[in-house]
Amino acid sequence: MPRKSKAxxxxxxxxxxxxxxxxxLSIQLDNDKALNATQREFNRLVQSIEQTKxxxxxVKAVVQKTRDKVLTELAPLFAELKEKQLTWLHRLDEIHxxxxxxxxxxxxxxxxxxxxxxxxxxxxxxxxxxxxxxxYETQEDRAFREERKQMTNQLFEKLFGFNPxxxxxxxxxxxxxxxxxxxxxxxxxxxxxxxxxxxxxxxxAARQKRMKEEAQMEAKDVRSIYTSLVxxxxxxxxxxxxxxxxxxxxxxxxxxxxxxxxxxELMRLQLAHNSKGMEKMADIVEEQLxxxxxxxxxQLGQLQTEFWEYTxxxxxxxxxxxxxxxKYDFSAAKFRSRKKRLLDxxxxxxxxxxELSDKKGVVYFLKVIK
Numbered sequence: 001m002p003r004k005s006k007a008x009x010x011x012x013x014x015x016x017x018x019x020x021x022x023x024x025l026s027i028q029l030d031n032d033k034a035l036n037a038t039q040r041e042f043n044r045l046v047q048s049i050e051q052t053k054x055x056x057x058x059v060k061a062v063v064q065k066t067r068d069k070v071l072t073e074l075a076p077l078f079a080e081l082k083e084k085q086l087t088w089l090h091r092l093d094e095i096h097x098x099x100x101x102x103x104x105x106x107x108x109x110x111x112x113x114x115x116x117x118x119x120x121x122x123x124x125x126x127x128x129x130x131x132x133x134x135x136y137e138t139q140e141d142r143a144f145r146e147e148r149k150q151m152t153n154q155l156f157e158k159l160f161g162f163n164p165x166x167x168x169x170x171x172x173x174x175x176x177x178x179x180x181x182x183x184x185x186x187x188x189x190x191x192x193x194x195x196x197x198x199x200x201x202x203x204x205a206a207r208q209k210r211m212k213e214e215a216q217m218e219a220k221d222v223r224s225i226y227t228s229l230v231x232x233x234x235x236x237x238x239x240x241x242x243x244x245x246x247x248x249x250x251x252x253x254x255x256x257x258x259x260x261x262x263x264x265e266l267m268r269l270q271l272a273h274n275s276k277g278m279e280k281m282a283d284i285v286e287e288q289l290x291x292x293x294x295x296x297x298x299q300l301g302q303l304q305t306e307f308w309e310y311t312x313x314x315x316x317x318x319x320x321x322x323x324x325x326x327k328y329d330f331s332a333a334k335f336r337s338r339k340k341r342l343l344d345x346x347x348x349x350x351x352x353x354x355e356l357s358d359k360k361g362v363v364y365f366l367k368v369i370k
């Protein structure tokens with residue numbers, strides 16, 4: 001006897017659907033009608049935003065896996081290399097102070113120790129290394145270092161308008177990045193970030209007024225979507241405990257998206273959960289769609305800036321450049337190469353330490369480095 005097929009479960013009104021990125025925003029017309037320019041731009045913007053968000057998630061996932069692999073396999077080697085380097089410097093310093101050497105040999109060794117300590121100080125914060133810099137640095141070296149530091153600070157001040165050694169440098173740096181963020185969001189495709197605003201003319205005043213009115217309309221559009229989602233998904237109105245819990249999580253996403261002014265995510269949530277007002281994308285009127293496009297352009301610019309900063313300037317940027325391909329995939333070849341270099345460095349330093357066990361080895365070493 002054939003089995004009875006189970007009846008398809010009918011969706012309850014306003015019941016949360018699966019939260020999936022597969023439900024992408026797009027405008028599609030019936031009867032294969034052609035989209036107008038604004039509709040095409042809307043589709044392009046939401047597709048670009050989706051791709052940028054997805055790429056950020058994927059890169060962060062790859063970075064996390066790579067970080068775990070680095071901590072497991074490379075971190076112990078980095079620690080061993082650090083110990084070998086410090087042992088190496090201790091041995092050189094001991095030879096300089098205790099072994100009978102000519103004046104020329106001592107001078108050669110002192111210069112070598114200073115160079116090694118200087119290089120190591122750039123990657124390692126260690127009191128012993130700092131003490132070697134102070135011990136072996138000549139007055140001429142100190143003057144050169146100070147001059148180089150001043151030139152760097154002057155260049156920085158010329159470019160950004162403040163000295164990195166100022167007491168409020170941290171606050172000024174944060175303000176600088178905030179201005180750059182705002183400009184990138186307004187002008188994702190170019191323009192001078194530090195270009196002064198024109199003031200005084202009637203034309204400029206009218207432009208400012210128009211921009212303010214447009215910003216208010218844009219904010220109203222975003223709030224309208226947020227309000228419709230709150231009405232549809234508010235958990236306090238739900239009797240079923242399971243659905244109430246689901247709606248509570250959804251409301252967190254809605255609130256976070258609204259606080260970030262994330263129009264894309266609000267519209268996606270509205271479409272995904274069949275909230276009133278987003279049943280047919282093609283019904284959005286032209287003027288409203290233009291405002292949506294303007295907000296989405298700003299959002300895309302901000303996302304692209306965030307992605308660039310994450311891959312180029314964040315704490316994870318070093319992992320990305322050292323172990324990922326240009327497509328942001330994990331590179332096993334790069335990882336193997338770094339591991340091999342670490343092992344080679346450890347073995348080389350140990351060989352140097354062993355070579356300096358007697359004066360004959362020291363004299364030979366000094367001839368090589370001279």
